Amino acid sequence: MASTVIGTGITIEGEIATDEDLVVAGVVRGKVTAKEAVTIEHGATVEADVQGGSLSIGGSLTGNVVATDRVDLQSGARMIGNVKAARVTIADGAQFKGNVDMDV
Amino acid sequence: MPARRLLREKPERLRQGVTCRAACTRFARHGMAQARTTTRGSEARIGSGARVRGRIHGDGDLVIEGNVDGDVALQGDLTIAEGASVSSEAIAARGVTVAGALEGDLTASGEVRIAASARVRGNIRGTPVVIEDGARFSGRLDCEFELPPELGGASRSEARGRAPARR
Numbered sequence: 001m002a003s004t005v006i007g008t009g010i011t012i013e014g015e016i017a018t019d020e021d022l023v024v025a026g027v028v029r030g031k032v033t034a035k036e037a038v039t040i041e042h043g044a045t046v047e048a049d050v051q052g053g054s055l056s057i058g059g060s061l062t063g064n065v066v067a068t069d070r071v072d073l074q075s076g077a078r079m080i081g082n083v084k085a086a087r088v089t090i091a092d093g094a095q096f097k098g099n100v101d102m103d104v
Numbered sequence: 105m106p107a108r109r110l111l112r113e114k115p116e117r118l119r120q121g122v123t124c125r126a127a128c129t130r131f132a133r134h135g136m137a138q139a140r141t142t143t144r145g146s147e148a149r150i151g152s153g154a155r156v157r158g159r160i161h162g163d164g165d166l167v168i169e170g171n172v173d174g175d176v177a178l179q180g181d182l183t184i185a186e187g188a189s190v191s192s193e194a195i196a197a198r199g200v201t202v203a204g205a206l207e208g209d210l211t212a213s214g215e216v217r218i219a220a221s222a223r224v225r226g227n228i229r230g231t232p233v234v235i236e237d238g239a240r241f242s243g244r245l246d247c248e249f250e251l252p253p254e255l256g257g258a259s260r261s262e263a264r265g266r267a268p269a270r271r
Contacts, residue, residue, distance in 0.1 A: 003149075010160065025147065
């Protein structure tokens with residue numbers, strides 16, 4: 001297992017770039033660039049522009065999101081920002097403010 | 105005895121009970137918080153394919169297998185794994201294990217272990233500091249240890265040594 005996990009007790013202020021999967025359960029402020037799946041867990045806070053393969057958002061995200069594959073806003077997620085992805089789902093119970101652009 | 109009657113007749117007993125329960129809750133919460141810290145500790149990891157530029161801080165443990173450029177401040181333990189590369193002005197953590205490459209100053213409130221595969225350039229402060237055979241270290245070592253009696257390290261409390269820089 002070589003993926004990156006930002007645990008609940010950890011805060012990163014800056015830039016994260018990874019070729020592997022990324023799981024955020026803590027706090028990230030800055031910029032996130034990932035080639036594979038990015039998971040923002042329930043309780044996590046991300047204030048960053050996020051780029052990834054596929055994104056699963058269960059926590060709080062402020063920033064613009066670009067995914068090469070898909071973006072899934074889970075129930076309980078809170079997102080402010082624009083989404084650009086070919087496939088986007090917003091679950092019942094997710095809060096979302098921003099634009100969706102599926103025209104990739 | 106129902107609480108209302110107890111309050112009317114023996115308020116001091118109820119108060120005792122409440123205090124006891126509050127203490128129990130506090131204890132339980134404390135225990136839970138500790139348990140959570142333990143689990144969260146194993147969960148923070150910068151993978152080998154990841155690069156982080158910026159400040160990392162928090163109360164959990166962290167394992168770095170990738171590339172970090174920036175300051176690290178942790179309440180928990182830090183592990184810089186073999187193959188990892190960390191460049192930083194200041195690293196502060198409880199216990200620190202270095203098996204990868206580290207450039208920068210390191211301050212630990214607990215033990216510092218420089219493994220055989222490590223390459224470290226910078227100053228280290230910790231108690232104790234362990235440098236394994238094969239490790240490469242260049243910098244200043246600041247740690248408290250017992251000097252042997254022939255070097256005048258008679259009393260444990262006063263014994264404080266400073267090792268010169270070595271490669």
